Amino acid sequence: QDLAGVLDYGWQAGESRWVHPFSEVGDKTAILNSIDQMQMGDMPEFGPPMLAAYNALVKCDASQKHVIMISDSDPGLPPLPLLMQYKEAGITCSCVAVFPHNPGDLQKMMTIAQTTGGRFYNVADPQQLPQIFIKEAQVVRRALIFEETFTPKLSFGLSEIVRGVEATPSLDGYVLTGPKGGLAQTLFVSHQDDPILAAGQAGLGRCVAFTSSIDSRWASKWLAWDGFEALWAQIVRWVGKPAQGSDCEITADIQGQEVTVQIETAENQGQIPTLSQVEAQVITPEVESRVLALTQSGPGQFQGRFQADRAGSYVVNLRYRKGSDGPLQLMQTPVTVPFAPEFRYLRDNRPLLEEVATISGGRILNLEDPQMNPFEKSGLKFPQTQLPIAPWLMGAWMAVFLLDVAVRRVAVDLVAIRRKVVGWLRPKARRAKPDEMLDQLKRTHAKMQEQFESRRADTRGRRYEGDLKKEAEMPTTPTVTAAEKPATKAEEIKPSAPKTSPASAAHIDQLLKAKRKAFGTDESREKKPSDPRQEKQT
The missing domain is CATH 3.40.50.410 (von Willebrand factor, type A domain)
Structure with a gap:
C-alpha cells in the first residue's frame, strides 16, 4: 500500500x-x-x-x-x-x-x-x-521486478483458458503490472493482487499476458507440473484464429462506397450443400459491428450490401450451419476499401492549371522563383458586377406619388404648425412669462370685482329717510265752482296732479335726476312735451 x-x-x-x-x-x-x-x-x-x-x-x-x-x-x-x-x-x-x-x-x-x-x-x-x-x-513506484516465492490465486475460473485448472504450483517472481480494466479478464493474481495471467479482446483479435516466466528462473515448479502442457494448449487454442469452414466462398465487389458481398457454396460431388441459419456481420475500421442482411439469390447463393463510409479495412464474418443439425461454422474475409482514385496521382496536372488560368484571366505562379509575388495585381482583370437600379427607382417613385397625394388632399395649417413648433422650441423661461401676465390680469379683475360688489352692497343697504321734523300734509284738490266752465271730457278723465310741498318736490327732483343719470337718460328728452294721444291712452 x-x-x-x-x-x-x-x-x-x-x-x-x-x-x-x-x-x-x-x-x-x-x-x-x-x-x-x-x-x-x-x-x-x-x-x-x-x-x-x-x-x-x-x-x-x-x-x-x-x-x-x-x-x-x-x-x-x-x-x-x-x-x-x-x-x-x-x-x-x-x-x-x-x-x-x-x-x-x-x-x-x-x-x-x-x-x-x-x-x-x-x-x-x-x-x-x-x-x-x-x-x-x-x-514514487515499486520496483518493476518482484522476486519472491508466492502461489498464484485463481480469480476468474469461467474462462475457457483455465478450464479444469483448480490450483497451480508456486512461482519465484514476476514483472509488476496493473489490471487494464474494461473487457480484459484477470485469471490469476499474486498474493498482492497483482495480475499474473490476463486475457482479453484486442481489436479484431485476442491477446494473453503472462507476467512470470516459463523457464527455470521463476517457473521451475511449473515445468514439473502435470497441468502445464494442458494449460498452455488451452491458452494457444483460445488466442489463435478459429478454424474456418471450406463449404462456401466469400467475394466482395466495391463500387464507390457500396460493397456487395457474394456468398456461394462449393459443390461436393456434384451436389450443392444446404446452409441454414446463415448470418453475416461487418466490422468497420473503427471496430464497430454492423449486421449485414443477406438475401438468397439462387441455390446455395447469398448476397448482401453495405456502405463503406470511409476508406480502410473491413472484416466480413459469416456464421452458418451445414444442414439442419450440423455444427455452427465461422468464416471471415477482409474487404479493403482504397482511397479515392485521385490520390493515386502523385504529379500535378500542369496543362489543366494553365487552361484554368487562361480562361479565368489569371497566371501561373512559379514557386521556385524567389522574386515571385503571389499578391501582385498588375495584369489582373477584376470582375465587374452590374446591379439593377429599377427597384430603387420604383421605391423613389412610390414615395413621390404618396407625397403628391398628401399635398393635394391633405390641408395643412402651416401657421398652426409653426406656432406649435415655436412653442416646443421656446425656452421654458420665456414660455412662463405670458402666464405671469395672465395671472396678474386675473388678480386685478378679481380685485375690481370685489370693490364693485362692496359698493353695490353699501348702496343696497341704505334706506331713504325723510325729514321727520316736518309735518306731513295731505294733498289737496282745487274746488270747482258752478260759475266755472264745465271741463271737457279729456279733462274730466285726467286726474289732477297731487300737490306737494316745495321741499318734497325738490327732493323728488333730485331722485329723478339721479335715476336719469344712472340709466343714461337725456334730461332734454325727459322735458319734451308728451304726445296728447299718448297721454290720452295712458
Missing part, C-alpha cells in the same frame, strides 16, 4: 508540523482536506521539515522513498550530514522553486536535489505545478 504525508511550517506554532500524518493514502480525501486547511508560514530553514520527513521514511518498509519540497528558496540550507543520511537511506528529494526573492537562492535547492538524487524545477508559471507533481508521482 502507498504511504504519504504532508509537512508545513506553521505560522503560529513556529515549527514544522504534520498537516497530514504519514499513513496510507486511501482514497486521498483526507489528504486533500488537510491541504485545504493549511496555513503556511515563512520557514527560516529546510533542516527541521527534512529531518521530520527522514524520521518517518526511514522507519517504513517501502521500496521507493521520495520527498517533494516546494519553497521560494529563501530558507537556509539543511545540515550536510542530514543530506548524506538521505543519500545513504535511498531517499530522494525533488525541489520546486516558486517566485524566489533572489536568483542566487536557487543554488540552495539545486544543492539539495543533486545531493539526494532528486530533480530541481524553477517554476515561473503556477499552472505548471500540477504537471510537475504528476511527473514526480511517477517516480
Whole structure:
C-alpha cells in the first residue's frame, strides 16, 4: 500500500508540523482536506521539515522513498550530514522553486536535489505545478521486478483458458503490472493482487499476458507440473484464429462506397450443400459491428450490401450451419476499401492549371522563383458586377406619388404648425412669462370685482329717510265752482296732479335726476312735451 504525508511550517506554532500524518493514502480525501486547511508560514530553514520527513521514511518498509519540497528558496540550507543520511537511506528529494526573492537562492535547492538524487524545477508559471507533481508521482513506484516465492490465486475460473485448472504450483517472481480494466479478464493474481495471467479482446483479435516466466528462473515448479502442457494448449487454442469452414466462398465487389458481398457454396460431388441459419456481420475500421442482411439469390447463393463510409479495412464474418443439425461454422474475409482514385496521382496536372488560368484571366505562379509575388495585381482583370437600379427607382417613385397625394388632399395649417413648433422650441423661461401676465390680469379683475360688489352692497343697504321734523300734509284738490266752465271730457278723465310741498318736490327732483343719470337718460328728452294721444291712452 502507498504511504504519504504532508509537512508545513506553521505560522503560529513556529515549527514544522504534520498537516497530514504519514499513513496510507486511501482514497486521498483526507489528504486533500488537510491541504485545504493549511496555513503556511515563512520557514527560516529546510533542516527541521527534512529531518521530520527522514524520521518517518526511514522507519517504513517501502521500496521507493521520495520527498517533494516546494519553497521560494529563501530558507537556509539543511545540515550536510542530514543530506548524506538521505543519500545513504535511498531517499530522494525533488525541489520546486516558486517566485524566489533572489536568483542566487536557487543554488540552495539545486544543492539539495543533486545531493539526494532528486530533480530541481524553477517554476515561473503556477499552472505548471500540477504537471510537475504528476511527473514526480511517477517516480514514487515499486520496483518493476518482484522476486519472491508466492502461489498464484485463481480469480476468474469461467474462462475457457483455465478450464479444469483448480490450483497451480508456486512461482519465484514476476514483472509488476496493473489490471487494464474494461473487457480484459484477470485469471490469476499474486498474493498482492497483482495480475499474473490476463486475457482479453484486442481489436479484431485476442491477446494473453503472462507476467512470470516459463523457464527455470521463476517457473521451475511449473515445468514439473502435470497441468502445464494442458494449460498452455488451452491458452494457444483460445488466442489463435478459429478454424474456418471450406463449404462456401466469400467475394466482395466495391463500387464507390457500396460493397456487395457474394456468398456461394462449393459443390461436393456434384451436389450443392444446404446452409441454414446463415448470418453475416461487418466490422468497420473503427471496430464497430454492423449486421449485414443477406438475401438468397439462387441455390446455395447469398448476397448482401453495405456502405463503406470511409476508406480502410473491413472484416466480413459469416456464421452458418451445414444442414439442419450440423455444427455452427465461422468464416471471415477482409474487404479493403482504397482511397479515392485521385490520390493515386502523385504529379500535378500542369496543362489543366494553365487552361484554368487562361480562361479565368489569371497566371501561373512559379514557386521556385524567389522574386515571385503571389499578391501582385498588375495584369489582373477584376470582375465587374452590374446591379439593377429599377427597384430603387420604383421605391423613389412610390414615395413621390404618396407625397403628391398628401399635398393635394391633405390641408395643412402651416401657421398652426409653426406656432406649435415655436412653442416646443421656446425656452421654458420665456414660455412662463405670458402666464405671469395672465395671472396678474386675473388678480386685478378679481380685485375690481370685489370693490364693485362692496359698493353695490353699501348702496343696497341704505334706506331713504325723510325729514321727520316736518309735518306731513295731505294733498289737496282745487274746488270747482258752478260759475266755472264745465271741463271737457279729456279733462274730466285726467286726474289732477297731487300737490306737494316745495321741499318734497325738490327732493323728488333730485331722485329723478339721479335715476336719469344712472340709466343714461337725456334730461332734454325727459322735458319734451308728451304726445296728447299718448297721454290720452295712458
